[in-house]
Amino acid sequence: EVATLRVVTAFPQNTPQNIPLTGFVDHVNETCTDSVQLDFVGGPEAVPTFELGEAVRRGVVDVGYSSQSFYASIVPEAAAIKLSTNTVAEQRENGGHELLNQIHQERMNAVYLARTHEDVPFYLYLTEEADPLDLSGKSLRIAPVYRAFFDTLGAQLVQTPPSEMYTAVERGVVQGLGWTSLGIFDFGLQEHLKYRVEPGFYLSDGNVLVNLDKWNGLSEAAQSCLNEAAVWIEGQGQEMADLSVEDLARQAEAGIEALELTGEERDEFLRRASDAGWAEIEELAPDNAAKLKELLAPESAS
Amino acid sequence: MEWYWALSLLVGLVVFLMVIGLPVAFVFLGVNVVGAYLFLGGTMGLGQVVRNGVQSLQNYSLAPIPMFILMGELMLHSGMAGAAIHAVERLIRKVPGRMPIVSVVAGTLFAALSGSSMANTAMLGSSLLPQMLKSGYAPRLAIGPMVAVGGIAILIPPSALAVLLGSLAKISIAALLVAGIVPALIMAVLFVGYILIRALAGDDVKEDVAPDGGGFFQRAWPFLRDVLPLFLIFVAVVGSLLAGIATPTESAAIGVAATVIAGLAYRRLSIGVIGKTMMETAKISAMILFIIVGSITFSQILAFSGAASGLLSVITAFELTPLEVILLVLVVLLLLGCFIDQVSMMMITLPFFLPLANSVGVDLIWLGLVYLLSLEIALITPPFGLLLFVMKGVAPKEISFGTITMATLPFLGIQMAVLVLIVIWPEIALWLPKLLLAN
Amino acid sequence: MAVFLRIFDAVLKGAAMIGAALIALTVVTTVGDVIARQIGSKLFYWQVDFVELALMGSAFLIAPWLLSLGAHVRVDVAVTMLPMRMGAALNRIANLLGTLICAVLAVYAWQEVTGSATRGSLMIRSFVIPEWWVLTVAPFAFVTLTVEFALRTLGVRDRRETVGI
Numbered sequence: 001e002v003a004t005l006r007v008v009t010a011f012p013q014n015t016p017q018n019i020p021l022t023g024f025v026d027h028v029n030e031t032c033t034d035s036v037q038l039d040f041v042g043g044p045e046a047v048p049t050f051e052l053g054e055a056v057r058r059g060v061v062d063v064g065y066s067s068q069s070f071y072a073s074i075v076p077e078a079a080a081i082k083l084s085t086n087t088v089a090e091q092r093e094n095g096g097h098e099l100l101n102q103i104h105q106e107r108m109n110a111v112y113l114a115r116t117h118e119d120v121p122f123y124l125y126l127t128e129e130a131d132p133l134d135l136s137g138k139s140l141r142i143a144p145v146y147r148a149f150f151d152t153l154g155a156q157l158v159q160t161p162p163s164e165m166y167t168a169v170e171r172g173v174v175q176g177l178g179w180t181s182l183g184i185f186d187f188g189l190q191e192h193l194k195y196r197v198e199p200g201f202y203l204s205d206g207n208v209l210v211n212l213d214k215w216n217g218l219s220e221a222a223q224s225c226l227n228e229a230a231v232w233i234e235g236q237g238q239e240m241a242d243l244s245v246e247d248l249a250r251q252a253e254a255g256i257e258a259l260e261l262t263g264e265e266r267d268e269f270l271r272r273a274s275d276a277g278w279a280e281i282e283e284l285a286p287d288n289a290a291k292l293k294e295l296l297a298p299e300s301a302s
Numbered sequence: 303m304e305w306y307w308a309l310s311l312l313v314g315l316v317v318f319l320m321v322i323g324l325p326v327a328f329v330f331l332g333v334n335v336v337g338a339y340l341f342l343g344g345t346m347g348l349g350q351v352v353r354n355g356v357q358s359l360q361n362y363s364l365a366p367i368p369m370f371i372l373m374g375e376l377m378l379h380s381g382m383a384g385a386a387i388h389a390v391e392r393l394i395r396k397v398p399g400r401m402p403i404v405s406v407v408a409g410t411l412f413a414a415l416s417g418s419s420m421a422n423t424a425m426l427g428s429s430l431l432p433q434m435l436k437s438g439y440a441p442r443l444a445i446g447p448m449v450a451v452g453g454i455a456i457l458i459p460p461s462a463l464a465v466l467l468g469s470l471a472k473i474s475i476a477a478l479l480v481a482g483i484v485p486a487l488i489m490a491v492l493f494v495g496y497i498l499i500r501a502l503a504g505d506d507v508k509e510d511v512a513p514d515g516g517g518f519f520q521r522a523w524p525f526l527r528d529v530l531p532l533f534l535i536f537v538a539v540v541g542s543l544l545a546g547i548a549t550p551t552e553s554a555a556i557g558v559a560a561t562v563i564a565g566l567a568y569r570r571l572s573i574g575v576i577g578k579t580m581m582e583t584a585k586i587s588a589m590i591l592f593i594i595v596g597s598i599t600f601s602q603i604l605a606f607s608g609a610a611s612g613l614l615s616v617i618t619a620f621e622l623t624p625l626e627v628i629l630l631v632l633v634v635l636l637l638l639g640c641f642i643d644q645v646s647m648m649m650i651t652l653p654f655f656l657p658l659a660n661s662v663g664v665d666l667i668w669l670g671l672v673y674l675l676s677l678e679i680a681l682i683t684p685p686f687g688l689l690l691f692v693m694k695g696v697a698p699k700e701i702s703f704g705t706i707t708m709a710t711l712p713f714l715g716i717q718m719a720v721l722v723l724i725v726i727w728p729e730i731a732l733w734l735p736k737l738l739l740a741n
Numbered sequence: 742m743a744v745f746l747r748i749f750d751a752v753l754k755g756a757a758m759i760g761a762a763l764i765a766l767t768v769v770t771t772v773g774d775v776i777a778r779q780i781g782s783k784l785f786y787w788q789v790d791f792v793e794l795a796l797m798g799s800a801f802l803i804a805p806w807l808l809s810l811g812a813h814v815r816v817d818v819a820v821t822m823l824p825m826r827m828g829a830a831l832n833r834i835a836n837l838l839g840t841l842i843c844a845v846l847a848v849y850a851w852q853e854v855t856g857s858a859t860r861g862s863l864m865i866r867s868f869v870i871p872e873w874w875v876l877t878v879a880p881f882a883f884v885t886l887t888v889e890f891a892l893r894t895l896g897v898r899d900r901r902e903t904v905g906i
C-alpha cells in the first residue's frame with residue numbers, strides 16, 4: 001500500500017526558500033511511487049509559520065518544512081543548526097545529524113529528515129559606512145535569530161515585522177539590518193543599502209521534519225526511500241548556492257559594496273556571532289549544548 | 303473530500319450561523335470547530351485551532367488598529383471633537399444647506415485625525431444632530447451626510463482598515479493610505495454639491511444662518527483655537543514617519559500621544575474621560591480583533607482543506623482580464639457588504655481574490671483601493687451597515703432605522719458613482735501614490 | 742443566582758479593564774521605545790514582543806465582557822423580520838449553539854494549556870517565559886463565554902442586543 005503524506009512549508013509560497021522542498025517532493029513522488037507519495041498542501045496561508053512545528057508535533061501536518069527559528073520554542077537546541085561550521089554531509093558522518101534527530105524526536109515528536117539551505121549565509125547590511133564591531137549610535141533592525149549577536153555590536157536594536165522593514169530603512173529609522181544573501185531585492189532594499197559586511201555569519205536552514213507516529217507507521221521501503229531522498233536533496237545545495245552567488249553579484253551591480261573585515265577583526269566578528277549564539281543555547285538547553293558544539297561546530301569548540 | 307464539498311460545507315455553515323443571528327466572531331469559531339475536526343485530523347486539530355487563534359493576533363502590524371480607534375475615542379469623549387465641530391460651524395455661514403455642509407467638512411477633517419469610521423460618525427451624530435433637528439432640517443438631509451462621511455475616515459490616513467488590508471494582502475500600507483485620499487476628497491466635494499442642490503431647490507431645509515455672526519475674525523477665532531492645533535496631531539503621525547524617527551506602527555502610537563498632549567493642553571482630560579475613552583476603545587478594538595481571531599483561522603482551514611485553491615483553479619480557468627477580476631471583486635464585495643462586517647469581508651474574500659489578482663497581474667494598489675471603497679460603501683448598505691447602527695445608537699429615539707437608511711441612500715449613490723469612476727479610470731487615484739512613493 | 746451574576750459580571754468587567762490597560766500599555770511602551778532610542782537607551786527592548794502579546798491578550802480578555810453587553814456585531818436581519826415568538830426562538834437557538842461552540846473550545850483550550858505546561862514549552866522572544874502563561878487567556882475567555890451564552894440561552898440575561906458602537 002502506498003502511503004500519502006501531507007506537506008506544509010513555513011516559508012511563503014513562491015519564495016526561493018521553497019526550492020529545495022519542491023525538489024524533494026518531486027524526487028520522492030518520482031522515485032518512491034510504490035511506497036510513499038507527498039501531497040503538497042500549502043504554506044503559511046494554511047498553517048501559520050510559527051505554528052508549523054506544533055502542527056507537525058501533533059500530526060495535523062505529516063511533513064513540515066521550516067527553519068529552526070520558527071519552532072525554537074519546541075526545540076531550543078535546534079538553534080545550533082545555524083551555528084554549524086561543518087557541512088551537512090560531515091554531520092551525517094560524525095553523528096551530529098543523528099543527535100539533532102534524537103533531540104527532535106524527543107522534544108518535537110518528529111524525525112529530523114533533511115537539512116537544506118546550508119549554502120545561504122546571513123549578512124549584516126548597512127546604509128552608511130561604519131565600524132561593524134562598534135555600531136554605537138546606530139540602530140539595527142533585528143530578528144530573533146541574530147538579536148543576541150547584534151547586541152554585542154553596541155547598536156540600538158529595532159524589531160520590525162518584515163512588512164515594515166523597507167520603511168524603516170528608507171526613512172532612516174535603522175542604519176542596518178541582518179538578512180540572508182537571498183531576498184534583498186524582493187523587499188526593494190537595494191535602493192537604500194550601501195554596504196554588506198563580509199564575512200557572513202550564521203547559516204540559514206530549511207529542515208524537512210516528519211511526524212514521528214506517521215513515520216513509524218510507514219513501511220520500511222517508504223522509510224528508506226524517504227531517507228535516500230533526504231540525502232539526495234542535501235546533495236543538491238548547489239542550486240541555492242548559485243542563487244546566493246547570483247544575488248551577491250546583483251547586489252554589487254545595484255551599488256551595495258562589500259565591506260570586508262580581515263585578520264583579527266574578521267575573527268572577532270565571527271567569534272562574537274558564535275559566542276552569542278552558543279550562550280543562548282547553553283542557557284535554554286544546557287544538557288545538549290556541549291555535545292552539539294562538538295559535533296556541529298568543531299571549529300568554535302576548540 | 304472533494305474541494306467543492308469542503309467549500310460548500312464551510313461557506314454554507316458560515317451563512318447558516320450568520321442568518322440565525324450568532325455574533326460574527328462566534329460564527330467563524332463555530333465553523334472552525336467543525337472544519338478542524340473534518341480537515342485537521344479530528345480532535346488534535348481542535349487544539350491546533352485554539353493555538354492558531356491565539357497566534358493570529360500576535361502580529362505587530364495589527365497594533366495600529368486599537369491605536370487609531372483610541373485617537374478617535376479620545377477626541378470624542380474629551381470634547382475636543384465637539385469644540386472643533388462647532389468652530390467649523392461658525393466659520394461656514396450664509397451657505398444654503400449650511401449645517402449638512404458643516405458635517406461633511408468636519409467629518410472630512412476628522413478623517414485625517416482618526417482611523418475609525420465609527421468614532422467619526424458617532425462624533426458628528428452626538429455633537430450636531432440634535433441641534434440640526436431642532437433648527438428644522440429634515441432628518442434626510444441632517445442624517446445622511448453624517449453617516450456617509452464617517453466612511454471617509456477609512457480612506458484618508460490614518461486608517462485602521464487600510465492597515466489591516468495592507469498587512470493581510472501584503473500591499474504597501476503607505477501606498478494604500480495615499481491612494482485613498484483623492485477618491486475621499488472627490489466624494490466630499492460631491493456630497494457638498496448634492497447638499498447645495500437640494501438646499502437651493504428648497505427641499506428639506508429650513509434656511510438658517512449661524513446664530514452669533516460677528517466679523518470674520520470673530521468667526522475664525524474658534525477655528526484657529528479649536529481646529530488648527532489639532533492638525534499638529536496629523537503632523538506628528540506623518541512627520542515622525544517621514545523624519546525617520548518612527549516606523550509606521552510606531553507613528554500610530556505617536557499619534558495617540560499627540561492626541562493626549564492636545565487634550566492636556568485644552569484641559570479636557572480627566573480620570574473620568576480617560577476611563578470612559580479606554581473602555582469604549584476596548585469595546586470596538588476587541589470587537590474587531592476577536593473577529594480576526596476566528597476569521598484568520600477560518601481562512602487557514604479554507605486553504606488547508608483545498609477549498610480555496612480548488613475554487614481558485616476554476617476561476618483562473620476562465621482567463622479573466624484584470625478589469626474583469628476587479629469587477630468580480632467589486633460585485634462580490636458589494637453583495638457581501640450588505641450582510642457582513644468589513645473585517646469578515648476581507649478575511650473571506652482575500653484567500654481567493656489575492657492569488658487570482660496576482661495570477662492575472664492586477665495592480666495591487668488598484669485592487670486595494672477597490673477593496674477600501676467597497677468596504678466603505680458596505681458601512682452604509684442595509685440591512686447590515688455598521689454606521690447605520692452607530693447613528694441609530696446616538697440619534698434621538700424617535701428616529702427609526704428606516705429613516706436613517708433612507709437618508710443615507712443618495713449619498714450611497716454618490717459613493718457608488720465614485721467607485722465606478724475609480725474602476726474605469728484608476729489613474730485618478732493612483733497618480734498620487736506613484737508620485738509620492740516613487741522616490 | 743443574583744449573587745452569582747454580580748460576581749460573574751465583576752469578573753468580566755475586571756478582565757475587560759485589564760484588557761483596556763493592555764491597549765493603553767501598547768501605546769506607552771511604543772512611544773517609550775521611540776524616545777528611548779533617541780537617547781540611546783535600551784530600556785524598552787522588549788516592546789514589540791510585549792505589544793504582540795498585549796494585542797492578543799486584550800482581545801481574549803475583553804471579548805466575554807463584550808458579549809455580556811450584547812456588543813459583538815451580529816447579523817440580526819432574520820431575527821427582526823420574523824414574528825416576535827419565532828425571532829425569540831431563533832435567538833435562543835443561536836445562543837445554544839454559541840454555548841456549545843465555546844464549551845468545545847474551552848475544553849481544548851484547557852488541554853493546550855496543561856499540555857504545554859507538562860511539555861515545558863517556552864516562548865522564546867526578547868524575554869523567555871513558559872508558553873502556557875500566554876495560552877491561559879484562551880480557556881479563561883472560552884469558559885466565561887460559555888457561561889454567558891448559557892445564561893442567554895436560559896433567558897437569565899435580558900439585556901438587549903445592540904451593535905458595538
Ligand code: NA
Binds near residue numbers: 417455459
Ligand atoms: Na482616517
Ligand code: NA
Binds near residue numbers: 682
Ligand atoms: Na452593509
